[in-house]
Amino acid sequence: MADESDAESRPLRVAVVGAGPAGIYAAETLTRRAPVPVTVDLLDRLPTPFGLVRHGIAPDHPKMRAIRDTLHRALDDPGVRFVGNVEVGTDVTLEDLRAHVDAVVYTYGAALDRPLSVDGEDLPGSLAATDLVAWYCGHPDADRARVESALEGVRRAVVVGVGNVALDVARVLARAPQELEPTDMPQHVLDVLAAAPVEEVTVLGRRGPAQASFTTMELRELDGLEQATVLVDPADLELSPAAEERIAGDRNATRNLAVLRGWAGHDAGPGRVALRLRFHRRPVRLLGADRVTGVEVERTTVGDDGRATGTGEFEVLPADLVVRSVGYRGEGLPGLPVDQRSGTVPNEQGRVLRDGRPSPGEYVAGWIKRGPSGVVGTNKHDARETVTSLLADAEAGVLRSGGDRDDLVRTLQARGAEPVLLEDWRAIDAAEVALGATRGRARTTMHERETLLAAVRAATAR
Incomplete structure (x- = not known):
C-alpha cells in the first residue's frame, strides 16, 4: 500500500475492465478531464x-467499423496502457486488481442473449444472434461447429427481433457472396455464407413498426442489396389515428415508417432473395424433430400501453434457421454484484452499489x-457521467490508494498469464492487414486466440 506522501505525488491510477467503446471512452475522458495526472490500465480478456x-x-x-480508427487514438495516449488477454476473475481477482489501482471502472458489456422461452428453442438450427454475430465477426470464442452446422443447406431463415442487430443478421444472410468478399470476415465465414442457398429471410417483430427499435440508417441499408428485395405487407403498416398521433413526435419512428x-x-x-419484414407476430414455438423446420407465430x-397481446390467430412459417435477437443481458464478474432481472450492476451515477x-x-x-x-x-455521455463521479470521489478523498502500477503486468506474468500490450496489438493488426492483402482486402480478421498470440510472439522474436 502506498504511503500518504506517495499518494499525493503520483498520478491517479485507474483500471478499466473492458476495452470496447465504453471502456475506451472512459479512459479518454479520464485522461482529458482529470485535474491531476491519471494513468489508466485498459484490461480486456x-x-x-x-x-x-x-x-x-x-x-x-465499413463506415461504422471505421470508428475503430477514432478509438485507436485514445490507445495512443501515453497515460493509457492496453493490457489484453487478461481475464478478471481468472488471471487476476477483483481484490488483486484493487490492490494495484485507486479505482476500477467495469465496462465489460452485456454478452449474454435473452431466450425466447418457447418450445423447440433448443433444436439444432436455432441460434442466438450473439452466436451468429460472434462467428461472422471472427470472435475467438465463437462456436464454429454449431453455427456452421446450423447454416448448412439453409434456404429459409427467420430472424426474431427488430433491433439493429436483427437487421445486421438479416442483411448478412441476404447478401450476395461478392458483396461480402471485400469485408474483413474470416475466410471460413465467407466460404460458408457463399455456400448457403438462402432464398428467403424473414424478420419478425411482435409489435408494430412504430415500436421497432432499429435506427433509420440501419433500416435503409437493407435497400440496394445486389440479390435481395425488401418486402413489407402494407397491412402491417396501417396505424390507428391514435397511434399516428402518438408517433408524430418520434422522429425515428416517423422516418422508419416512411422508409x-x-x-x-x-x-x-425470380432469382432474388426475399427479405421480408413482418410485424405484429410473435413466435410461440419452433417446429421440427431433428432440427428446426418452421416457426409457429x-x-x-398493440395496446395503448405499447404491449403486444395475442389474437389467437396462428400461422406456420417454414424455416431451416431461426436466429433470436431479442436482447442482451450482463453477468457479474466473480465478486461483483449484478441484478439478475436487469442484467446490470447496481449503480448510482456510475458508482457501484453494494448492499x-x-x-x-x-x-x-x-x-x-x-x-x-443506445x-x-x-457510451460517450455515459462515460462522462461515470468519470465525473470518480473524479468527485477522488477529490473528496474517498478512494483507497493502490500500489505500483508496473506491479500489475509483472504480477500477471509471474502467474503464467500472457498479457498483450499495445505494441503486441500492433503486431496482430499488421498480421491481419498482411493476411487481407493476400486476397486483395484491407484486412482479414484472425479468429483463433492462438493465431493472434502467435503473431505477437513472432514479432517479439524478431
Missing part, C-alpha cells in the same frame, strides 16, 4: 481491443451500467 466495434458490428458496415411504406407492395422477382395487437451503498473506488459504464441500449456514441 481478448488479445484485441475495441469490443463490439470489432466483434459486434457487422463487417459489411417501410416505400417498400410496401414490392415483388422480389401468433398474430398480435445499497456506493462502494468506494468501484464504477461502471456502458451496457453493464445501463443495459443494452448506439456506440451513447
